[in-house]
Amino acid sequence: MTTRYYFTIQYIPTHADFGLLAGRCIYQMHKFMVNNPLAMNQIGVSFPMWEDGSVGNIIAFISEDKELMVGLLFQPYFSLMVKEGLFEISSVCEVPTDSPEVRFVRNQTIGKSFIGSKKRRIKRSMARAELSGAEYSLPVAVEERVVDHFHRVPISSGSSGHDYILHIQKEVASERSVANFNSYGLATNQEKRGTVPDLCI
Structure with a gap:
């Protein structure tokens, strides 16, 4: 299958609300996709440090399109957070071919x-x-x-201005599926079933 690319964002403050920061990063990716129709449904989100108690202090974005990854990497919000010493961002790298596959699923039934x-x-x-x-x-x-284990990630709607919660679950996948994600880079219970590499760091 096609080579995939990724970059990671690590949250530097050790006592930060990782779910809140994940929501802000996902929101920036969502805005990027809305403004770049070719990116829609083509960027997936992964949480390399996911555990029972937290989504972890790292978020990763994955796509088969390297240029999309570079464009997302240089969004002003991410650059500002790096400048403020709050984020550390990797370069765009190739996903290892032997990475296990997972899905991070937005389960709206939980809400x-x-x-x-x-x-x-x-x-x-x-x-x-x-x-x-x-x-x-x-x-x-x-x-x-x-309901199986899930994490809550707060996010804001750019169109309505309302805040709401993404209820996210992690599923192990037996094989890689075609890139097909919702506008938050997540799989869904039925239609969007894209997988992402489990980038355990």
Whole structure:
């Protein structure tokens, strides 16, 4: 398969909120993709230091297009954070061919389990029922969900300005899949199933 390229960003402060910094880096990549349509769905995110307690202090971006990686590397936010001594950024390197494959999956089902999401969905349902003139009754929840380990990464929406959470899970993949990610560089439960190298550093 085609050679892939990557660079890493390491967060220098040891007591930083790594999830928050990951969200800010992902947001910069998201903006880069929105402004470069050829990059859409072609850049994946990996967390080389992922563990049960944290997403880790390193984030990596991966693509088959080296020029995309160089363009993303030189985004002003990343340069500013390096200048301020908060980030250390690698050069663009080739992904080793023997790297194991993983998926970092945005699982939106997890968010639906939290009370805030349930309240928003009930409110929308009530508004729809009122508009249509139908009588509304509260649904009875009968399912009990068991959710595998995940991390929460806060991110802001550039279009709406609202803050929300990406619920991310790590899956081991048996083989490399074609680059196909959502606009946050993540796989999804169904449609976007791209894999990234497990760059254990």
